[in-house]
Amino acid sequence: MLPDLYTMVMTPVLRAFLSWLGSSTGVWIRFEKIKGEFFNYRVCLEEVDLKISNILHIAAQKCTLEFSILDFSFNQVVVSNLLLEGARIEYTHVSNQDLLPRSLPPFLIHQLTLKQSEVIFKESDPNKPLAFKLALDDYHCDSLHSKWLLFNAIFNSRLAGQLDGTPITLKYSEAGDKRISHWALRGLPIKKLTPFVDGKLDLLQDSSMDLLVTNEWLPDQDEIGMNVQVWVHDLVNFKQPKFLPAPTKALADAMGILINRQVKTIPLAFQFSVRKDDFMEISRIDASGMVIAFAEALSKAILDKSLQNFDQILDMGFLGLDTLLDIKNIFDKY
Incomplete structure (x- = not known):
């Protein structure tokens, strides 16, 4: 009963908030269904769709978010854990155009995980031939901050997947104060x-x-x-x-x-x-x-x-x- 009540109450509330977020920042997020429980800082969204202009499009079968009251901050949005399953991330790189709108508040994701997902990258400039598809069997990123988005995503991460069909792995470790990452492509x-x-x-x-x-x-x-x-x-x-x-x-x-x-x-x-x-x-x-x-x-x-x-x-x-x-x-x- 409570989960059904949660869905009935939170669906219109969250849709209204996401509509305001889209109109004020240009980050449009939609979902089909929400699951969760009252007094539980964990929510699951199904069939999620996120768009930022003509640059970024993310479609995920399931998105699970966890929050902690201990992480609350007035300076940034903090998510303890974010899990995307069956996600398709399409990014078109446009010179001199930022990925994230400047009006979007800073955010920090302590632990980002993607399972059975894919990233599709391409250049908007037809004179630049770079384009690739990265299939992610399993991906983990520690401390993904909006300020260091790209650095965190590729250096502070662990990945197993295929780059255009070629096996690729990313590993991250710490040795005292030193941070170490390994990227490997085979064949x-x-x-x-x-x-x-x-x-x-x-x-x-x-x-x-x-x-x-x-x-x-x-x-x-x-x-x-x-x-x-x-x-x-x-x-x-x-x-x-x-x-x-x-x-x-x-x-x-x-x-x-x-x-x-x-x-x-x-x-x-x-x-x-x-x-x-x-x-x-x-x-x-x-x-x-x-x-x-x-x-x-x-x-x-x-x-x-x-x-x-x-x-x-x-x-x-x-x-x-x-x-x-x-x-x-x-x-x-x-």
């Missing part, structure tokens, strides 16, 4: 990067890479140290045309084996630092620019490695440089 196809560097990685279309990033920082300092390790697999991945004369095919088979065994994996490593403040204003972040910079660095590292192996190619005997060019000319005919 990311190189072809995901080729649109960003004008053909410089076309020869690696069928290759893949593993990426491991370790981030370290101190709570009272602005600098974040990042250690990046990359392993490119099947670096050359030599392939021959399907139809070749028997003598040429035999030679091409030998060539393919030799090249593909020559360099199967190339390890790359580099370090750099970023500032926490760089993640404060989402509107100023150039996501495509960061991917372009990474793809350019990767193509340069591979070129440097190739030049180091140039002498080895010259020493291949009957499969030397002249033969490589001869085989290319033969392949061009087929």
Whole structure:
């Protein structure tokens, strides 16, 4: 009886409040059903829909919120726990446009959890090709604050899922005063990067890479140290045309084996630092620019490695440089 009474009383009250919130801040939230109990600081909303202009759209099958009277603050809205299940989050990045309206009061979510959800990101600029889908099997973020929204979401989080079908994990830990996060991608196809560097990685279309990033920082300092390790697999991945004369095919088979065994994996490593403040204003972040910079660095590292192996190619005997060019000319005919 009490749960039904709660639904009858709270549904119109909450709808009226959310209508006021939308008209005053531009954050529109709707729901189909509410469940909860009086004197219980826990509420469950079903079929929730949130929209902020043409930038952000969140649709969730279920949204569970928990509050604590101990967290009450006049300066910000505090949520103890927020659980989204079956959520679809679509974000369109628009340059020089903030994600959250300035009229929205600051908020803090002590524990954010997403289960069986997905994030879809794309750029509004048609000249920037970045777009991806992140499937979240399980995601947890500690202390998500509106001021540090992006930083908290990617550095203070734990995640298991797939980035465009590629397994991805995020881990977060603390060692004394030091904060540490790890990002790992396994088997990311190189072809995901080729649109960003004008053909410089076309020869690696069928290759893949593993990426491991370790981030370290101190709570009272602005600098974040990042250690990046990359392993490119099947670096050359030599392939021959399907139809070749028997003598040429035999030679091409030998060539393919030799090249593909020559360099199967190339390890790359580099370090750099970023500032926490760089993640404060989402509107100023150039996501495509960061991917372009990474793809350019990767193509340069591979070129440097190739030049180091140039002498080895010259020493291949009957499969030397002249033969490589001869085989290319033969392949061009087929």
